[in-house]
Amino acid sequence: MAKVKGAIKVDDEKCKGCSLCVVACPQKVISLAKEVNGKGYNYAYMANPDECTGCTNCAMVCPDSVITVYRLKSQVEA
Amino acid sequence: MAEINEIIKPENLVYAKSKVLTDNVMSYCPGCTHGVVHKLIAEVIEEMDIQEKTIGVCPVGCSVLAYNFLDIDWQQAAHGRAPAVATAVARLKPEKIVFAYQGDGDLASIGTAEIIHACNRGENMVVIFINNGIYGMTGGQMAPTTLEGMPTSTSPYGRDIKMTGHPLRITELIAQLPGTNFVTRQAAHTPASVRKCKKAIRKAFDNVAAKKGTSFIEVVSTCSSGWKLSPVKSNEWMVEHMFPFYKLGDLKDE
Numbered sequence: 102m103a104k105v106k107g108a109i110k111v112d113d114e115k116c117k118g119c120s121l122c123v124v125a126c127p128q129k130v131i132s133l134a135k136e137v138n139g140k141g142y143n144y145a146y147m148a149n150p151d152e153c154t155g156c157t158n159c160a161m162v163c164p165d166s167v168i169t170v171y172r173l174k175s176q177v178e179a
Numbered sequence: 180m181a182e183i184n185e186i187i188k189p190e191n192l193v194y195a196k197s198k199v200l201t202d203n204v205m206s207y208c209p210g211c212t213h214g215v216v217h218k219l220i221a222e223v224i225e226e227m228d229i230q231e232k233t234i235g236v237c238p239v240g241c242s243v244l245a246y247n248f249l250d251i252d253w254q255q256a257a258h259g260r261a262p263a264v265a266t267a268v269a270r271l272k273p274e275k276i277v278f279a280y281q282g283d284g285d286l287a288s289i290g291t292a293e294i295i296h297a298c299n300r301g302e303n304m305v306v307i308f309i310n311n312g313i314y315g316m317t318g319g320q321m322a323p324t325t326l327e328g329m330p331t332s333t334s335p336y337g338r339d340i341k342m343t344g345h346p347l348r349i350t351e352l353i354a355q356l357p358g359t360n361f362v363t364r365q366a367a368h369t370p371a372s373v374r375k376c377k378k379a380i381r382k383a384f385d386n387v388a389a390k391k392g393t394s395f396i397e398v399v400s401t402c403s404s405g406w407k408l409s410p411v412k413s414n415e416w417m418v419e420h421m422f423p424f425y426k427l428g429d430l431k432d433e
Contacts, residue, residue, distance in 0.1 A: 107193075108186040119210030119403075119410040125370055142209065150183055157194040158370035164214025165205050170194035171186050 105172060107155020111145050112167035118142035122159035122168060128152040131159055197221035199230055203247050210410020212400035213242050213309060215367040219377045220278070220307070221249055223384050233276045236265040238290075240282040241316045242309065259290025262297035265304045276387050278305035283324040284314040287349045291323075294353070301358025301392035305383040308350070308395065311402040312421065319405030323347040326424055331405070346424065350397040354430035360386050361394040362431040366422070368401070368414040379429075391433075399425045 109131070116138065122145050123131045132148035145168075147153060155172030199221035207213050224230050230251055237245040239258040246253035256264040261279040269277040286294050286308050294306065313331055314320040321331040321338060326346050328337035338346070354362040361383055365376040376398060383394035399421050401413035408416055 106186060108183045110187055115204050117209035121210055121368075121410055121414070124411055124414075147183070155186075155191075155193055160194045161370045161373045162215065162368070164207065164209075164211050164218075166196040166200055166214070166218050168194075169192070169196070171188065171191040172193045173186050173191055 105154045107153040107170060107172040108150060109147055109153065109155075109159060110169045110171070111147075112169075113138050113144045113146075114140075115165055115167045116142060116144035117165055118144055119164065120145070121162045121164065125158045125162045127156065127158060128154060197225045199224045199250055201248055201250050205248055206244050207241060208402075208404045210401070210403050210413065211241070212311070212367050212398060213245075215373060216307065216309060216376070216398055216400075217242075217245065217248050219367070219373070219380050220280075222377060223381045224249075224251065226381070227384060227388070229276050229384070229388070232274065233278070234268050234272065236261040236268065236277070236279045238279075238281040238285040240285050240314075242280055242282060243316075245280055259285050259288070260293055261285070261290065262293045262302070262304075262306060265306075266297050266300070266302045269302050269304045273303070273390075276305075276384060277303070278307060278384075278387070280307045281309070282315070283308070283310040283312065283349075284317075284320075284322045287323045287347050291349075294349070295356070298353050298393045298395060299356045299358050301356075301360075303387055303390050304393060305380075305387050306393060306395045307380070308397045309400045310349075310397050310425065311400040311405070312346070313402050313405040315402040315405045319402070319407075324349070326420060329420070348425065350395065350425075350430060353395050358392055359395055359431060360392040360433050361396075361429075363395070363429045364397040364399065364425060364427050366399045366417070366427055368417060372427075397425070399427070
């Protein structure tokens with residue numbers, strides 16, 4: 102079975118680093134960055150992008166709505 | 180990294196911020212449940228395509244600036260008086276979808292009279308009640324909904340029910356009133372509970388569109404700043420301490 106591939110895009114400057122998405126991710130894709138944004142928050146990023154399935158759980162729980170989720174449509178490999 | 184850029188394309192988009200939310204950065208603390216509930220309201224308004232005819236009434240409290248975050252019409256009410264103002268809006272503009280948005284210090288304390296009577300009259304509106312058991316905006320003072328033994332800045336040794344009374348389960352009170360149509364208690368701390376909460380909000384807005392009376396949604400919430408815990412620890416504390424007293428589920432659905 103082909104694995105579903107997804108990716109998230111985090112609005113770094115608006116992320117407040119609450120880490121609710123980190124615990125909501127069933128694939129443990131997200132971590133907080135060591136770097137900080139303009140407000141001094143450690144923003145969320147995809148630490149383990151290969152595992153992302155684009156399930157949207159992180160975006161559902163994000164209080165600041167900074168996560169956008171993309172998912173590849175299932176493809177048949179030739 | 181090249182592969183990620185292959186996935187991040189407009190045709191693969193599955194979830195983006197609702198268009199009803201503005202681009203302003205939310206003024207809430209990291210991990211605040213207000214942000215999640217704002218997002219759910221925005222998504223429901225977008226799904227129902229009622230952005231042009233929704234009027235919100237915002238309270239006094241952390242969510243006083245809600246009008247900056249949702250791109251709909253708003254009215255600001257005095258402390259606790261959101262249901263009274265929403266009554267006026269709903270009666271004068273019956274074609275509009277009206278909702279009041281309140282916290283527990285606003286709804287369960289200074290605004291107890293307004294909410295009880297508005298629900299008893301069965302005004303055609305949605306009431307969204309954010310209950311985190313504390314006055315978050317003013318510095319974490321004890322609220323009527325504070326649990327027994329819960330430390331706050333005005334009850335540093337925990338709430339003493341002999342001196343300050345029992346925590347108030349306002350949603351149970353509201354459910355007894357004949358004017359209400361749909362009374363439920365939800366949470367928004369996990370993806371599953373967020374989805375359930377959104378369904379409840381959608382149902383409440385549908386009820387108002389069908390002129391069925393008052394729909395009341397309590398969302399058991401966290402206040403990581405007031406509780407002096409991290410957002411993740413706050414959610415764990417809420418599950419452990421708030422849920423046994425404030426039990427989730429529908430109390431009334433007619």
